[in-house]
Amino acid sequence: MSIIFLILPITLLLSAAAVLGFAWATRSGQFDDLETPAIRLLHEEPAQPSSAAPQPPSDDSKAR
């Protein structure tokens, strides 16, 4: 049972990693709009040479 003394900290480290991942995703604006991406996915788009590659609109957070 004393293995718990090792497993518990490892669990917590894993959780901390997940929290860090979440923090990164939040800060980069991935949760700003939860509705449109679901709609956008369904739109078929023929290859478009003119417009630039779509980039996330929240580039300001990276500049900060």
Add this chain to the structure above:
Amino acid sequence: MSAAFEIGVSAQPAARAQREAQCAHCALPVPFARFEPAQAAQFCCDGCRTVFAILHDAGLQDYYAQRDPSDRAQAAPQRSSRKFEELDDPEFRKSHCQSRSDGSLRSEFFVEGVHCSACVWLLERLPRVAPAVLQARYDSTRSVLQLAWDPAAAPLSEIARALASLGYIPHPTHSTTLAAEQRRGDRSLLLRLGIAGAAAGNVMLMALALYSGEYAGMAAEYAALFRWGSFAIATPAVFWAGSLFFRGGLAALRTRTPHMDLPVSVGLLVGYLGSAVNTVRGQGDVYFDSLCTLVFLLLVGRYLQRTHQRRSAKASDLQSALAPTTARLVEGDTLREVPANAVGVGSIVEVRAGERIAVDGVVSDGSSAIDGSLLTGESLPVEVTVGDRVHAGTTNVAAALRVRVESAGSDTRLGRLMQSVEATQRERAPIVRLADRVAGYFVLIILGIAAITLLLWWHLDKSHALDHTVALLVVTCPCALGMATPLSVSAALRAAARRGILFKGGEFIEELARPGLMVFDKTGTLTEGRLALVAWSGPETLKAYARAAEATSGHPIARAFQRSISDSALACSEFREYPGGVRALVAGRDVLVGSQAFIRSILGSLPVWSVTRAHAHADLGQTPVLVAVDGEVCAIAAFADTVRADAAASLKQLAELGFQLEVLSGDDPRVVDSVVRELGVPLSNAKGGASPEAKLAMVSELKAAGQRVFMVGDGVNDAAAMAAANVGIAVHGGAEACLSAADVFTTRPGLETVALAALGAKRTLRVIRVGIALSLAYNVIGVALAVTGKLDPLWAAILMPISSITVVTAALRARTFRSVEP
């Protein structure tokens, strides 16, 4: 009357196709007069035709395939004649556009009229319609379109006009700095939510081990490990993620206003301290799992509440949307464009026909008609000539005028009005929400019971007195109470938005749920806000002649002719426009259309029947227009602003909900009377001739007298009164200023949505009440267990989520804005 015009129009057999024709754009039925047998695609209005053509030119006809077939019949696109010149103002660019490294600019707009995924598809393909746009992304959560555009290719106003031409009217959002601040706030709250959730999950795992240890036995060193582990995880969850509750609680204490955060802070703090002491002591109960769950669930509620909040724009940003930012200054023989607020008092500016006036002043040259409906609510244009006063924000409809400037910029009547909107909004007392009011009593009662528990157990069993008191405060921490409102409200806000009602915040739902005095504006609110032909005396065939004579004029009466009478192929030549009327040669006949004064000035005299009839119309609040052909008065048309089709039914519904109704209009009292008669709904008061300032004063007075006042309107003239009212409601098609002053606005035409808003609000409040009652019931159980000393951490951990789940289910299953029928 001349019999020469009684040419019978042979009734054509109405073809089946004609009856079943659907608009190719919006799928609404095509009116008889608009049916074109030779065409493959039929349209219900010019707006649809324009949008259809634009989409085909841009190769975007896929829009029609993307559209949900079940949602076929939708509102025809709104038409806007706005030029959006205010968007090109350097000040606007500075505050609302953000430069990017590649030289392009980024701006955001609230977009009206997005109702399905095909709309999103179309909006994001804006670069094909407006090539200056590099990229367009739509954010449905905030109804905001984010644009990246090239300022060298086209001005922003051109892009806005392209958007408006597709039927999506753009409105400027608040400035970029404010938007960035808000986004930062949103993200920080979400991060707190995530951390609280992770902490709650991990602590719960350890708590589960501890609880089973209680029953099955557990070695002391393991129990200590789990306790210290939970302690370590709960600390950041309570003090970092939950810090906003402590801040709110402190603020509530300092301002002595009841707030939900106060009982929450007390429960969190006492629970945490008690559990921390017990962890260090190595004995007694710990509640870290319940505390983390509590913080997590409350943050979920907070997050939902925040994401549905809409902020209003600043009034100073609005003035530019109403009055042009530049004026044409007359300097001797030359004209020069200058910024409107830099025009000196006493200088002369020129205003051409169809332009909006940028300054307040007196007409120094020319005569014309002024459409002041936006500013004053008068439905009919006012004739002005030398010496008459004109105001910024009104439109010059007939002929060029020269105006001697009396004031400009923020000193104009419009500017002062906008300032009073802002000031009233700032001074308005915040709404104390039901849950917060309950929380105010709640915290006192709980603290009282806690004191009793402590004293009671001090006498019975000193060693457990503190433990039982801590247990009481933890279990009564109002988790379900804190969630009941945000959940019900956010569910209701979403349902309302789907039905075209946008609340700027949940508190306005609660405010609207309790009936009071509802004050309606007339022009554009109860009525359509534009003139229509309501009576015609004279030969039917003459209509086509009058229509042809008025075909090219921009005067409101002429436009009413164009709307009300279908186009004929009669040739019109030698068209001339005079103050008060027009003269033209239609199919070889000399046609005069205009006011009595105008016709008399040309013909010399008027037949008696036409004068009596004209007076009869004028007494009904209608505008009589005489039609003379070849020197003889042959017909009289009467124009009036017609009452909205759903107005009477909606008002009746509101009255049934318990609202007192009142009409307060800036229009002629005679017109107000005739509208009230037509509505046939008992009103407690109907008043005409009220200036915007008088409306504000009336609403403030009623409110000071203890009335709950709701103001429903559409124009700038209502904006100040709306800001002062308990809830301001702007109806569809309202002016920008009105939308920003309003707390609720509708995106569908008609008053039906206003009635639905009131009904839905009432139902939502009922749901909130049920939620609060349920959570209080759970608290009674918790209190009973805690006072008798039976409550242990396991009970607390079970009771809290159960109560929350009940409340969540009740809130989400409620039917609030689903239908109009009660």
